[in-house]
Amino acid sequence: PPPVPDVPLTGPCNVSLADYQCLNDHHFIELGTDDGDLEGVDLGTKLGAGSYGSVFRGKLRGGEHDGLDIVAKRARDWEGRICDDNLNNTQMEDRIRHFAEIGTIARDCAGLSIKYLEVEAYMNDLVMAARPAAAAPYLGMVMLNGSRWLVWEYAGADTLEDVLVRCDELGSLAPLAKALRYDDFVEGDAGCFQNLVNILARHLVECVIMMSEAGVAHRDVKPLNMLCVGGRLLMIDFGSAASMGISGRVGYDWDKSPCDPRYAPPEQFIDERYWTKFDLYSAGLIVVRVIFRPLWCGKYFDEFSDQYHKAGYDLDRWLDAVIRSDTTLQGAGGQKRAWRLPLAFRRRGDRSDSSEREGEYIELAAKSCSLEAHAEGKLTMCSIIEGLELLSHDGEGVCWASLRGMLKEHPKDRADPRRVLDDLDASLKSAGVEIDRRCAAVDAAEVEMPSAGGG
Numbered sequence: 001p002p003p004v005p006d007v008p009l010t011g012p013c014n015v016s017l018a019d020y021q022c023l024n025d026h027h028f029i030e031l032g033t034d035d036g037d038l039e040g041v042d043l044g045t046k047l048g049a050g051s052y053g054s055v056f057r058g059k060l061r062g063g064e065h066d067g068l069d070i071v072a073k074r075a076r077d078w079e080g081r082i083c084d085d086n087l088n089n090t091q092m093e094d095r096i097r098h099f100a101e102i103g104t105i106a107r108d109c110a111g112l113s114i115k116y117l118e119v120e121a122y123m124n125d126l127v128m129a130a131r132p133a134a135a136a137p138y139l140g141m142v143m144l145n146g147s148r149w150l151v152w153e154y155a156g157a158d159t160l161e162d163v164l165v166r167c168d169e170l171g172s173l174a175p176l177a178k179a180l181r182y183d184d185f186v187e188g189d190a191g192c193f194q195n196l197v198n199i200l201a202r203h204l205v206e207c208v209i210m211m212s213e214a215g216v217a218h219r220d221v222k223p224l225n226m227l228c229v230g231g232r233l234l235m236i237d238f239g240s241a242a243s244m245g246i247s248g249r250v251g252y253d254w255d256k257s258p259c260d261p262r263y264a265p266p267e268q269f270i271d272e273r274y275w276t277k278f279d280l281y282s283a284g285l286i287v288v289r290v291i292f293r294p295l296w297c298g299k300y301f302d303e304f305s306d307q308y309h310k311a312g313y314d315l316d317r318w319l320d321a322v323i324r325s326d327t328t329l330q331g332a333g334g335q336k337r338a339w340r341l342p343l344a345f346r347r348r349g350d351r352s353d354s355s356e357r358e359g360e361y362i363e364l365a366a367k368s369c370s371l372e373a374h375a376e377g378k379l380t381m382c383s384i385i386e387g388l389e390l391l392s393h394d395g396e397g398v399c400w401a402s403l404r405g406m407l408k409e410h411p412k413d414r415a416d417p418r419r420v421l422d423d424l425d426a427s428l429k430s431a432g433v434e435i436d437r438r439c440a441a442v443d444a445a446e447v448e449m450p451s452a453g454g455g
C-alpha cells in the first residue's frame with residue numbers, strides 16, 4: 001500500500017488513493033492554448049485559504065473565455081505543506097523540479113492536496129453535466145505555471161453566510177428577502193416571515209435535490225458554501241463531496257466523516273442506502289438558523305450547535321435546555337419555578353402531546369417576553385418567539401412537522417426531499433408566491449447520468 005501522507009487531515013475528507021489514480025486522466029479540461037496551458041490568468045483578491053488550497057478572484061486572458069471574471073482555486077503547492085501564492089514562474093519551475101527529485105512520501109503529501117482538487121473537479125463535472133443550474137458555472141481544470149487550477153465563472157459576491165450576517169447586523173431579514181427577490185417582504189409581518197422562510201427552504205431543498213439528481217452528496221451544505229445569485233442559491237465548494245448515485249464511488253470512504261460538524265447530520269458518516277438524506281439535514285439546520293433570530297449571527301449559531309449536539313441532535317431537548325437556562329423565567333414572580341417544563345419533557349416519548357408541548361413553548365416564550373427587558377442577542381425563549389410561532393401553525397410549509405421530518409435522527413426516517421419541496425411549493429402557491437422549479441418533477445431514475453469515468 002502507498003505510504004500514509006503525513007499532512008494534517010483537517011480539510012476535505014474521504015478521498016482514496018485508488019479513486020485519485022482512476023480520476024487522474026479523466027476530467028482534465030483544457031481552457032487555453034494547444035500546449036494545455038492557459039495563456040494567462042490575472043489573479044486578484046484572495047477569497048479564501050483552506051488547509052488544502054487557495055481561492056482567488058481573477059480574470060482570464062486569452063483563449064475562448066478572454067476577459068471573463070473568474071474564481072480560481074489551486075491545490076496547496078507541490079510540496080504540500082508550505083503555502084506560498086506569490087511564486088513567480090521561475091520559482092514555480094524550481095519547485096516543480098524539486099518535486100520531481102523528492103522522495104515518494106513527500107510527493108504523496110503534495111499528492112493529497114491535488115487529489116482533493118481532482119475530486120472537486122470531478123464533482124463539478126458531474127453537476128455541470130446533469131444539473132448545471134444547481135452550482136456556480138464551472139469552466140474546467142487548467143494548468144498554469146506548473147500548478148493545477150479549477151476555474152469557475154465569478155457568480156456573485158454574496159454567500160448566504162454574508163447575507164445572514166447582514167441580517168444580524170441590521171436586526172432584520174430584509175437582506176435575505178432582497179437576496180431571494182421576495183420584494184413584498186415587510187419586516188415584522190408574520191405572514192411575510194413565513195413566506196420568506198418557505199422561499200429559503202424551497203431553494204435549499206431544491207439545491208439538495210438537484211445535487212442528488214446529479215448523483216452527488218455535497219456533504220458540506222452550509223451558508224458559506226452557497227452563493228446568492230439572481231434570487232436563487234448556487235452550490236459551491238465540492239471539496240467534501242462524494243459521488244454516490246453512479247456505479248463508481250468517488251470521494252467516498254465509508255469511515256470518513258464530513259468536515260463541518262455544525263451543519264452535519266447526527267450519523268456523521270453517510271448511510272449509503274439513504275445518501276440523499278444527508279444534505280437535507282444540513283438544509284434543515286440552515287432553516288433553524290433563519291427562524292431563530294439570535295442564530296443569524298455566526299457566533300451564536302456555533303454556540304447553538306454545541307448545545308444542540310449536547311441535546312442529542314433533538315430540537316425539543318435543546319428547547320428544554322433553553323427554558324431551563326432562561327433566567328428571566330426562573331425569576332418569574334419572585335417564586336422559584338413559576339413556570340413549568342413542557343409536558344412532553346416530563347412525559348417524554350408520548351407522541352400524542354406534541355401540539356400541547358408546542359403551545360407551551362409559545363406560552364413560556366410570551367411569559368419570558370412579558371417579564372423584563374432582554375439583553376440584546378441573548379438566547380432566551382423570548383428571543384425566539386417569532387420562530388416558535390412560525391413553527392406552530394398547522395398545514396403546509398415550514399412548521400414543526402416538516403422541520404422535524406428534515407431533522408429526523410435516522411436518515412431512513414428523514415423526509416423525502418421531493419415531498420418536502422412539493423409541500424413548500426404548495427404552501428407558497430396558496431400564499432400567492434410562485435417560483436419556477438429548477439429540479440425535475442420526474443423520477444430521478446429518468447435523469448440521464450454522466451458516466452462514472454474510470455471508477
Ligand SMILES: Nc1ncnc2c1ncn2[C@@H]1O[C@H](COP(=O)(O)OP(=O)(O)OP(=O)(O)O)[C@@H](O)[C@H]1O
Pocket residue numbers: 047048049050051053055071073136137152153154155156157159224225227236237238239
Ligand atoms: N464561482 C464563484 N463566484 C463567486 N465567488 C466564489 C465562487 N466560488 C467561490 N467563491 C468565493 O470563494 C470562497 C471560497 O470558495 P470555496 O468555498 O470553494 O473554497 P474553500 O476550499 O472552502 O476555501 P475556504 O476554506 O477558504 O472557504 C467562497 O466562500 C466564496 O466567497
Ligand SMILES: [Mg+2]
Pocket residue numbers: 224225237
Ligand atoms: Mg467553502
